[in-house]
Amino acid sequence: MRNPKPRGRAVQSAAPVARLRNFYVAFAVIALLIVVGVVYNIYGTTAEPVKTLEATIPAPRNAEIPMGKTDDGRYYLGKPDAAVTVVEYADYQCPGCAFYSNSLSAAFEKDFIATGDVRLIFQDFPLAMHVNAVPAAIAARCAGEQSVGAFWQFNSLLFTNQIQWKELETAAFKLQNVEYAGQLGLDKTAFAACIELPENERTVRDFQKKSNALGLPGTPSFAVQGAIVDASSAKSVDDIDALVRAAINKALGK
Structure with missing residues (x-):
């Protein structure tokens, strides 16, 4: 707030101006120290770039x-x-989806897909809470x-490493995904451009709505x-x- 002009004086004296200037300098120094402290608490002594993590690469599919x-x-x-088409709706x-992918899907593929009896279609169903x-x-x-093979590699990699990325912030997760792409031997530049295309989010949102x-x-x-499949009686992913x-067996007449 500006100081009111003292009555009976045409010009404010130099001493109040100096005191006011000193006040602002001190305030600026304190504000700078606060900002430095916040940055230090978040990033440490240096503002290092976000670090990406090495993924556990899942075994290749058959x-x-x-x-x-x-x-x-x-x-x-x-x-x-x-003969039978199965659609998996997953997030x-x-x-639970990670457990299914990591612990049960290999046996399912061996028992039904590798035999030629089943075609499994993966449909994105991202839940709003995630x-x-x-x-x-x-x-x-x-x-x-x-x-197409890279999709299934990345699909498995995401589920295998879910605990690694599930709580990352958006920007960090994008960087991590580009790193994952590189670890799978994909073209990182093309991948990084692809994940920014609005039409790809629209496609995922469309499957979410469906x-x-x-x-x-x-x-x-x-x-x-x-x-x-009515899974209301299920108490676990195994169920x-x-x-x-x-x-499936019923549909196959077994």
């Missing part, structure tokens, strides 16, 4: 299993003309732009031959897997 992409942009494993940040689910889905799809419209109870969820297997 090279003999066919893979491709549907006309509407979903990736699949298995023969296109398989990359969902712990802030990194949409960026993760975009990243996997951008890997898929380089090759999944929500089905009234799914959560993730992971599955549909066998177009019918959502969901058992219900899906039963529905």
Whole structure:
């Protein structure tokens, strides 16, 4: 606040001006020290760039299993003309989805996909509560732009390393995804450009809306031959897997 002009004086004396100037200098110094302290607490003694982490690279999928992409942009494993089609609705940040991918999917592929009986389609269903689910889905799809096999590699890598990235801030997660792409031998420059394209987020959001419209109870969820598997009785992901297997066997007439 400016000091009021003293009555009876045409000009303010030099002493108050000097005191005011000293006050502002002291205030500026204190403010600078506060800012330095905040930066120090966040970044340490130096403002280092965000560090990325080395991923655990999952084992490659069975090279003999066919893979491709549907006309509407979903990736699949298995023969296109398989007797049974299964759709997996999943969220990359969902712990149950990670458990399924890391612990149960290999046996499922061996028992149903490698035999030629089932084609598995992966459909993005990022839940609103998971802030990194949409960026993760975009990243996997951008890997898929380089090759269908790269999509499935990135898909597995995200689930395998979920604990590593699930709480990263958006900017840090983007950098981490580019690093993941490099660790898989992908073109990092093309990948980094791809994850920034608005149309890729629109695609993921579109699948999110379609999944929500089905009234799914959560993730992971599955549909066998177009019918959502009722997993209301399931108490674990293992139970969901058992219900899906039963529905497939029924569809196969076993």
